[in-house]
Amino acid sequence: MVHLERVRLNRDWAESDDFIVGRALDSDLAVKMKDRGKTVRWHLDAERGVATPEKPGEHLTKYSVPLRPMLGCVAVAPNVAQAAPGTGDSGRYGGNMDFNEIVEGATVYLPVSVPGALLYVGDGHAMQGDGELNGNALETSMDVEFTVDVIPGKRIMGPRVESATHIMTMGLDGSLDDAFRGATANMAQWLTEEYKLTPSEVAQVLGTSSEYKVSEVADRNAGIVLKINKERLKSLASAGK
Amino acid sequence: MVHLERVRLNRDWAESDDFIVGRALDSDLAVKMKDRGKTVRWHLDAERGVATPEKPGEHLTKYSVPLRPMLGCVAVAPNVAQAAPGTGDSGRYGGNMDFNEIVEGATVYLPVSVPGALLYVGDGHAMQGDGELNGNALETSMDVEFTVDVIPGKRIMGPRVESATHIMTMGLDGSLDDAFRGATANMAQWLTEEYKLTPSEVAQVLGTSSEYKVSEVADRNAGIVLKINKERLKSLASAGK
Amino acid sequence: MVHLERVRLNRDWAESDDFIVGRALDSDLAVKMKDRGKTVRWHLDAERGVATPEKPGEHLTKYSVPLRPMLGCVAVAPNVAQAAPGTGDSGRYGGNMDFNEIVEGATVYLPVSVPGALLYVGDGHAMQGDGELNGNALETSMDVEFTVDVIPGKRIMGPRVESATHIMTMGLDGSLDDAFRGATANMAQWLTEEYKLTPSEVAQVLGTSSEYKVSEVADRNAGIVLKINKERLKSLASAGK
Amino acid sequence: MVHLERVRLNRDWAESDDFIVGRALDSDLAVKMKDRGKTVRWHLDAERGVATPEKPGEHLTKYSVPLRPMLGCVAVAPNVAQAAPGTGDSGRYGGNMDFNEIVEGATVYLPVSVPGALLYVGDGHAMQGDGELNGNALETSMDVEFTVDVIPGKRIMGPRVESATHIMTMGLDGSLDDAFRGATANMAQWLTEEYKLTPSEVAQVLGTSSEYKVSEVADRNAGIVLKINKERLKSLASAGK
Numbered sequence: 022m023v024h025l026e027r028v029r030l031n032r033d034w035a036e037s038d039d040f041i042v043g044r045a046l047d048s049d050l051a052v053k054m055k056d057r058g059k060t061v062r063w064h065l066d067a068e069r070g071v072a073t074p075e076k077p078g079e080h081l082t083k084y085s086v087p088l089r090p091m092l093g094c095v096a097v098a099p100n101v102a103q104a105a106p107g108t109g110d111s112g113r114y115g116g117n118m119d120f121n122e123i124v125e126g127a128t129v130y131l132p133v134s135v136p137g138a139l140l141y142v143g144d145g146h147a148m149q150g151d152g153e154l155n156g157n158a159l160e161t162s163m164d165v166e167f168t169v170d171v172i173p174g175k176r177i178m179g180p181r182v183e184s185a186t187h188i189m190t191m192g193l194d195g196s197l198d199d200a201f202r203g204a205t206a207n208m209a210q211w212l213t214e215e216y217k218l219t220p221s222e223v224a225q226v227l228g229t230s231s232e233y234k235v236s237e238v239a240d241r242n243a244g245i246v247l248k249i250n251k252e253r254l255k256s257l258a259s260a261g262k
Numbered sequence: 263m264v265h266l267e268r269v270r271l272n273r274d275w276a277e278s279d280d281f282i283v284g285r286a287l288d289s290d291l292a293v294k295m296k297d298r299g300k301t302v303r304w305h306l307d308a309e310r311g312v313a314t315p316e317k318p319g320e321h322l323t324k325y326s327v328p329l330r331p332m333l334g335c336v337a338v339a340p341n342v343a344q345a346a347p348g349t350g351d352s353g354r355y356g357g358n359m360d361f362n363e364i365v366e367g368a369t370v371y372l373p374v375s376v377p378g379a380l381l382y383v384g385d386g387h388a389m390q391g392d393g394e395l396n397g398n399a400l401e402t403s404m405d406v407e408f409t410v411d412v413i414p415g416k417r418i419m420g421p422r423v424e425s426a427t428h429i430m431t432m433g434l435d436g437s438l439d440d441a442f443r444g445a446t447a448n449m450a451q452w453l454t455e456e457y458k459l460t461p462s463e464v465a466q467v468l469g470t471s472s473e474y475k476v477s478e479v480a481d482r483n484a485g486i487v488l489k490i491n492k493e494r495l496k497s498l499a500s501a502g503k
Numbered sequence: 504m505v506h507l508e509r510v511r512l513n514r515d516w517a518e519s520d521d522f523i524v525g526r527a528l529d530s531d532l533a534v535k536m537k538d539r540g541k542t543v544r545w546h547l548d549a550e551r552g553v554a555t556p557e558k559p560g561e562h563l564t565k566y567s568v569p570l571r572p573m574l575g576c577v578a579v580a581p582n583v584a585q586a587a588p589g590t591g592d593s594g595r596y597g598g599n600m601d602f603n604e605i606v607e608g609a610t611v612y613l614p615v616s617v618p619g620a621l622l623y624v625g626d627g628h629a630m631q632g633d634g635e636l637n638g639n640a641l642e643t644s645m646d647v648e649f650t651v652d653v654i655p656g657k658r659i660m661g662p663r664v665e666s667a668t669h670i671m672t673m674g675l676d677g678s679l680d681d682a683f684r685g686a687t688a689n690m691a692q693w694l695t696e697e698y699k700l701t702p703s704e705v706a707q708v709l710g711t712s713s714e715y716k717v718s719e720v721a722d723r724n725a726g727i728v729l730k731i732n733k734e735r736l737k738s739l740a741s742a743g744k
Numbered sequence: 745m746v747h748l749e750r751v752r753l754n755r756d757w758a759e760s761d762d763f764i765v766g767r768a769l770d771s772d773l774a775v776k777m778k779d780r781g782k783t784v785r786w787h788l789d790a791e792r793g794v795a796t797p798e799k800p801g802e803h804l805t806k807y808s809v810p811l812r813p814m815l816g817c818v819a820v821a822p823n824v825a826q827a828a829p830g831t832g833d834s835g836r837y838g839g840n841m842d843f844n845e846i847v848e849g850a851t852v853y854l855p856v857s858v859p860g861a862l863l864y865v866g867d868g869h870a871m872q873g874d875g876e877l878n879g880n881a882l883e884t885s886m887d888v889e890f891t892v893d894v895i896p897g898k899r900i901m902g903p904r905v906e907s908a909t910h911i912m913t914m915g916l917d918g919s920l921d922d923a924f925r926g927a928t929a930n931m932a933q934w935l936t937e938e939y940k941l942t943p944s945e946v947a948q949v950l951g952t953s954s955e956y957k958v959s960e961v962a963d964r965n966a967g968i969v970l971k972i973n974k975e976r977l978k979s980l981a982s983a984g985k
């Protein structure tokens with residue numbers, strides 16, 4: 022597990038673009054977006070906590086978005102039988118997940134597959150909408166501090182993230198449909214192993230407490246995140262004892 | 263447009279089950295869930311604002327979920343060239359959308375396709391997790407009051423919902439991937455027509471302000487919702503003037 | 504089961520178009536095809552057995568395609584709990600399947616769900632490429648003769664087709680991925696019930712004898728067909744006795 | 745381009761298994777197949793030209809399949825900006841395509857992306873059903889002879905294969921739906937560049953001459969192949985001159 026102690030901006034600008042990735046386009050929107058793809062530079066105002074486009078179009082002159090610095094990439098090495106993944110790839114080992122809740126204070130759980138784990142982090146985003154529709158978020162530079170712990174003897178199906186309020190499982194796969202199945206199975210495993218729920222109880226908790234969001238559609242794998250509020254889990258933990 | 267003035271529970275129990283629908287199952291989870299499907303009855307405590315299973319399993323004895331009454335179905339008639347859709351279907355005309363933000367206070371926008379629109383509402387859920395993974399939510403009875411307005415001369419690609427804080431577009435299609443494209447194109451249309459954004463501006467706003475969630479995977483169509491916070495939109499509206 | 508005794512053209516022209524449906528388009532091809540959609544009229548030459556465009560473009564002046572008259576629609580009524588499907592829809596009950604091997608000599612198996620079955624046939628195509636990419640095939644008029652038999656006590660997961668050489672199962676669903684699962688499960692059921700194969704044997708036969716083709720992507724459901732050559736099946740039938 | 749001069753078996757056995765991969769399973773079939781996965785050894789009888797399971801189950805005692813030796817893998821190196829792909833991966837550069845028409849006599853076209861191209865071939869299959877549903881085909885050893893030619897100045901979107909009778913384009917992607925789009929766009933590029941067809945003509949030819957099959961669903965990418973009979977193309981080539 023990697024706990025992000027500090028994820029802070031260290032410069033006052035970021036670059037993005039005005040493209041929309043193919044996975045988000047139907048035929049009509051593809052036609053409308055066909056000439057897009059120019060670089061867009063954003064000013065990062067750490068004091069006000071907002072980003073604004075440096076040369077906004079007519080309708081964006083007052084547009085600003087809250088800064089929420091995050092890491093697009095957190096990964097360990099996959100097991101040695103696999104080829105080393107590219108930096109744009111993702112999977113059970115983490116990778117280029119581009120999930121906008123991997124922020125200061127979050128903990129990322131990844132499976133150790135090789136001696137030393139071979140952790141890396143990177144791909145700082147000053148902020149990012151769900152999906153990372155532009156293919157880039159507000160790409161920038163960052164100061165990062167983190168601590169690493171090893172939890173022995175634990176197996177997980179895919180990346181997991183924990184915040185102050187939620188536990189979250191990621192599904193990363195070649196379609197949103199398969200990523201959805203992955204995130205769900207990953208959470209079912211978590212509820213079964215950590216909270217000792219029976220299959221019937223897993224179904225009831227997932228049916229009433231699931232919050233699904235799309236993390237990204239910009240890289241080879243698409244990502245779906247299943248979140249469960251920790252308030253719901255408190256009652257599970259106490260009940261089983 | 264249909265504005266939900268009042269969506270209130272009128273009895274103290276709901277029925278759901280402990281099944282998980284096929285779209286959420288990978289092969290392993292399918293094996294684990296193979297014997298599931300029994301009815302689960304929930305007690306609805308309007309005073310405390312929570313639902314609890316009436317005969318909880320060992321680990322769910324203290325489990326409760328907040329009530330959030332919603333309508334699974336809001337629909338008009340599709341255009342007359344189409345067959346009348348079943349009550350489990352959905353599409354541009356609305357239908358069985360099972361989106362848990364169609365609650366008291368929300369406004370649902372649907373295209374009028376036939377004289378009189380032929381609006382119907384139904385499918386009351388005391389609350390529902392994202393995805394409606396059990397195939398059923400906490401199905402119950404409800405008192406509903408709503409007002410209807412007609413906005414002449416307006417065309418929309420698919421259902422839209424507005425809350426106090428967000429505008430939302432729905433994509434409803436045969437896969438999450440296609441629903442994702444639909445929700446995105448629907449919002450691009452909204453930003454283009456109502457806020458006069460250029461394609462480049464649409465891309466920049468979607469890239470930085472999109473919030474995507476999965477509404478449901480339980481019916482013939484899967485649903486993805488794209489939400490944009492109205493705070494972001496205020497600056498757009500004022501800029502263009 | 505519906506056996507098509509005779510499926511013959513009765514006029515000398517057909518209409519199609521030069522559009523490509525959205526399910527076949529990536530972003531680049533969508534841009535390239537954006538202005539397409541005009542009607543294309545084809546001359547049907549029954550004597551030579553070919554169709555040719557009446558006003559071909561420069562490169563199609565010598566282009567011709569073999570006639571292979573087929574029925575796009577063969578359907579019974581679904582069970583009464585469902586809404587009556589539109590003529591563009593398909594499912595377990597058959598419907599607008601647009602499969603180019605539903606030709607003279609073929610037998611189509613559909614499940615009887617209501618008294619009288621309520622069979623209908625239609626949507627004559629002089630010929631059709633796999634996928635029905637134009638949204639229309641060479642749409643024309645036809646003389647059709649067929650015989651109907653009832654096989655009591657039999658249940659099938661989805662439509663099946665039998666030719667002189669192959670047995671075929673159809674998967675019809677909201678994505679090609681789900682249609683693929685449906686066609687496979689449908690054939691696994693056939694091999695299990697008719698040929699008494701064990702799950703291990705089903706896997707070995709499917710692994711070595713499956714022929715998959717795409718039937719269509721032009722309607723609400725996409726279709727995948729799994730074909731098995733009857734030569735392979737002869738050995739199965741004789742072995743179990 | 746890689747022309748396969750000779751692809752011949754050099755031993756009399758192959759190994760496969762009785763598993764079915766997840767992409768082919770719906771929930772019910774997943775339950776039925778849950779205990780499968782044992783190795784199945786096949787005897788290869790080159791003289792009779794068939795393969796038979798060495799220890800067949802009760803219903804497979806007379807089951808045999810025609811030998812059709814093929815190469816599962818033909819690849820060049822992708823461009824240097826990408827990570828080296830694993831041997832189970834595929835893409836524009838070819839790779840583990842598991843397409844059962846890559847046999848003796850076929851020509852495979854791949855884009856040269858690095859100096860020397862860095863071609864490799866492998867993954868000999870004595871035969872394979874469409875889809876490679878078992879995750880393995882009849883895996884065996886082979887003698888292979890091939891010739892390589894370089895076609896300067898040519899760009900292709902993805903792998904292409906040519907046989908005596910057909911030209912074929914492959915789509916390799918994270919879902920069958922996206923692979924279908926890829927195969928179609930790849931063929932549209934071929935018809936546009938080699939046969940000078942206009943978009944309208946491309947649509948008409950694809951609509952009437954497309955033959956789509958599923959190549960495989962066993963690896964990270966699924967594959968769809970679009971085939972066009974060379975008979976249809978002769979008329980195009982002559983018309984444009």
